[in-house]
Amino acid sequence: MxxxxxxxxxxxxxxxxxxxxxxxxxxxxxxxxxxxxxxxxxxxxxxxxxxxxxxxxxxxxxxxxxxxxxxxxxxxxxxxxxxxxxxxxxxxxxxxxxxxxxxxxxxxxxxxxxxxxxxxxxxxxxxxxxxxxxxxxxxxxxxxxxxxxxxxxxxxxxxxxxxxxxxxxxxxxxxxxxxxxxxxxxxxxxxxxxxxxxxxxxxxxxxxxxxxxxxxxxxxxxxxxxxxxxxxxxxxxxxxxxxxSGTKESKESIEQILVNYPTGKIVKLTFIGNKTEQPVISQIIKEFDVEVNIVHGNITQTTSGPYGTLIVQIDGKPNQVEQAFKLLETREIQAEVIDHV
Amino acid sequence: MFNQLFPNVDWVKMWEATYETLYMTIISTGVTFVLGLAIGILLFLTSPHQIWANKIVNLLTGSLVNIFRSIPFIVLIILLIPFTKFLLGTIRGVEAALPALIIGAAPFYARLVLIALREIDKGVIEAARSMGAKTSTIIWKVLIPESMPALLSGITVTAVALVGYTAMAGIIGAGGLGNLAFIDGFQRSREDVTLTATIVILIIVFILQFIGDFITTKTDKR
Missing domain, CATH: 3.40.50.300 (P-loop containing nucleotide triphosphate hydrolases)
Incomplete structure (x- = not known):
């Protein structure tokens, strides 16, 4: 055209x-x-x-x-x-x-x-x-x-x-x-x-x-x-x-959490399409010995489907945290570790 | 009572002179409007970034406008005597004043037109172009209507100036109230004639201004 x-x-x-x-x-x-x-x-x-x-x-x-x-x-x-x-x-x-x-x-x-x-x-x-x-x-x-x-x-x-x-x-x-x-x-x-x-x-x-x-x-x-x-x-x-996605505003709180909880990992999860509707967080908590702290969450509608971001802090024994990450991967959810802002 | 206050005023002559002044003002304002508008639009369209952007035409037209605008009117009348004589065969009478009046006022009005056109939102012209409008359509349907209030208030100012010009033209023999005030009033020391002619001119100016303001407000939908 x-x-x-x-x-x-x-x-x-x-x-x-x-x-x-x-x-x-x-x-x-x-x-x-x-x-x-x-x-x-x-x-x-x-x-x-x-x-x-x-x-x-x-x-x-x-x-x-x-x-x-x-x-x-x-x-x-x-x-x-x-x-x-x-x-x-x-x-x-x-x-x-x-x-x-x-x-x-x-x-x-x-x-x-x-x-x-x-x-x-x-x-x-x-x-x-x-x-x-x-x-x-x-x-x-x-x-x-x-x-x-x-x-x-x-x-x-x-x-x-x-x-x-x-x-x-x-x-x-x-x-x-x-x-x-x-x-x-x-x-x-x-x-x-x-x-x-x-x-x-x-x-x-x-x-x-x-x-x-x-x-x-x-x-x-x-x-x-x-x-x-x-x-x-x-x-x-x-x-x-x-x-x-509104993540700009949460920058400060992420900084604060990084200082306060040096042991945990801050993770940004990105969902698209119907994956936004999966209850992954509760699964992680049930299956592994980890603490999950929600920092920021947002779902945006686009013409071709929803798009969500969730920023969480995951804390626990290193092998448990790692396994939690693996679960996320099998669900085809993008997980990105934020170690600095 | 009138005759006691104004013993020397010949009311028939006064009415005739008023008619002549009105005639000169109306005709020259009309022609000035058309001519000034045309020159103003040419100046606008040939200026940089416009549809007909053309440095040479713009500079030439602009210079001519400036030259004629700068010559004092009384000098312009004298300079134009050969031209008027060639055009009309005489330099006396109401008609003979018209070329000088128009040539004096049109460049002045063209400048006012240019100012008015520059005030038009550039986006509106762009919108018309984006619709596939021809330049003639843009002139008639965008430039003129969108600047109408400023064009009208400009022609009002010009018409008032033209009343003053007709009085000056009168002194060198064009007739009208200026002529009457000078020949009958000043040269024969009849102050009441001068005073009456002045009052009539003032009334004409007030009426012109009132009409101009009224129409300007009417057309402005902003």
Whole structure:
């Protein structure tokens, strides 16, 4: 559906060249929700703008829906853009137009006749749950409602791809979840391919099927969301995973325990899928002569299943502790000993 | 009572002069709006990082605007005498004031247009481009409507300045209230005529400002 091949983007500035994107190869399948995560300045804004030709690559090719976007110009590019919609962090609605007229704008651009426009706008307003607000102006709406207008506007011309540029970063947590639900719903119902960029792992785990992690213009890691969560490779990915597993907060208490109980072992257990439901801790305590002290626990839902982390302290005779570890291995649970923080 | 307070005022002449001032102001404001808007949009679109980014066109247009904006209006009228004569065959009368009024005011308004357009959220223009909008669509459906309040308050300021310009043009023979105040009032030492002409000009300015403010507030949905 989307294929980026050997993409590099270099900006020329007065102070020399800046490489925003470097040697990126990526392919995104039809109908999936693909997330690109990175801190600001990682190049993800440039990446998403390469997909609708708002930015042109310095080298490499961008292909979307069978069309080469990186080389398209004029009418060809404008027509392609009607099938590659975009929503924005700050919504970017026209304040001078009502909700209905904002949603009608892309239809006007596409040259849809007035009667048909009105009908389509009505459908879209229902789809995003804004009935009764047709004639309000953007200034009269809340952030969440504004993003709903943005989504309706993006869907107006029945696009194949929806690009989300930090679409929930300006919203509060609850509204974020509501908008993410809406995006997931649209993806399921319309079979739309969604590409989103974000700096929040929460967004990735909530709706994405696959994820690419970006750092300094390069994709450092990519794969199925659950796999990346379970087994992050790059340092930056580990940091992002910590955002949602909540292990960042427990760092201090782990430090304290390491000092107070020098004999025991602190172990981080990672469960995925239905393994999260196994009662392993009680098994360990029953079968071996060990003490288990729970430091931190967390279960996170992703679209492809649950993902859990549990940090425990296991204390006891060395051979008993070792056997407990072996049991964990047979259960296919990842156990990682933490001896320093 | 009026005749006692203003013994020398010829009300028919005063009304005629008011009509001339209004005529010059309205026509020149109208043309200035269109011309200034066009130049302002050109300046905006050719500036760096915009759709038509073009250093040469931008610099050339910008310089022309600055030159005409810097020439004092009274000097501009004199400089434009040959041009006016070529265009209209005369340099006297209401019509003859129009070229100078427009050439004096349009660059000033073009600057105000540029300021107004720069205030537009860049994201909105990007959004329109992401939808596949043509540049003409962006101009008519994004740039102009999204900057409308500032464009209107700008044209109000320009119209008020134009009332002042018409008075200056009047002194060198264009007619209107300025002409009346100078020829009839000042040169013949009839202070009441000068005073009345001033009051009428003030009323015109107040009305213009009121209308401008009213429409500006009406169009602003932010």
């Amino acid at each position: 989307i294929r980026l091949k050997d993409i590099s983007k270099i900006y020329k500035t007065k102070n020399g060249e800046i490489t925003a994107v470097k040697d990126v190869n990526l392919s995104i399948n039809k109908g999936e929700i693909f997330g690109i995560i990175g801190y600001s300045g990682a190049g993800k804004s440039t990446m998403i703008r390469l997909l609708n030709g708002l930015e042109k690559p310095s080298s490499g090719t961008v292909e979307v829906n069978g069309q080469q976007i990186s080389s398209a110009t004029g009418t060809q590019l404008r027509q392609a853009r009607q099938k590659i919609s975009m929503i924005f962090q700050h919504f970017n609605l026209l304040w001078s137009r009502t909700v209905a007229d904002n949603i009608a704008f892309p239809l006007e651009i596409a040259g849809v006749p007035k009667a048909e426009r009105e009908k389509r706008v009505g459908e879209l307003i229902n789809l995003v749950g804004l009935s009764g607000r047709e004639n309000a102006y953007p200034s009269q709406l809340s952030g969440g409602q504004k993003q709903r207008v943005g989504i309706a506007r993006a869907l107006a011309n029945n696009p194949e791809v929806l690009l989300c540029d930090e679409a929930t970063s300006a919203l509060d947590p609850e509204t974020t979840d509501a908008i993410l639900e809406l995006l997931l719903d649209i993806n399921k119902r319309l079979g739309l391919t969604i590409v989103l960029i974000t700096h929040e792992m929460h967004v990735i785990r909530k709706i994405c099927d696959r994820v690419a992690v970006m750092e300094a213009g390069q994709v450092v890691e990519s794969g199925e969301v659950l796999q990346v969560f379970q087994n992050p490779q790059a340092e930056i990915t580990k940091n992002f995973v910590m955002q949602v």
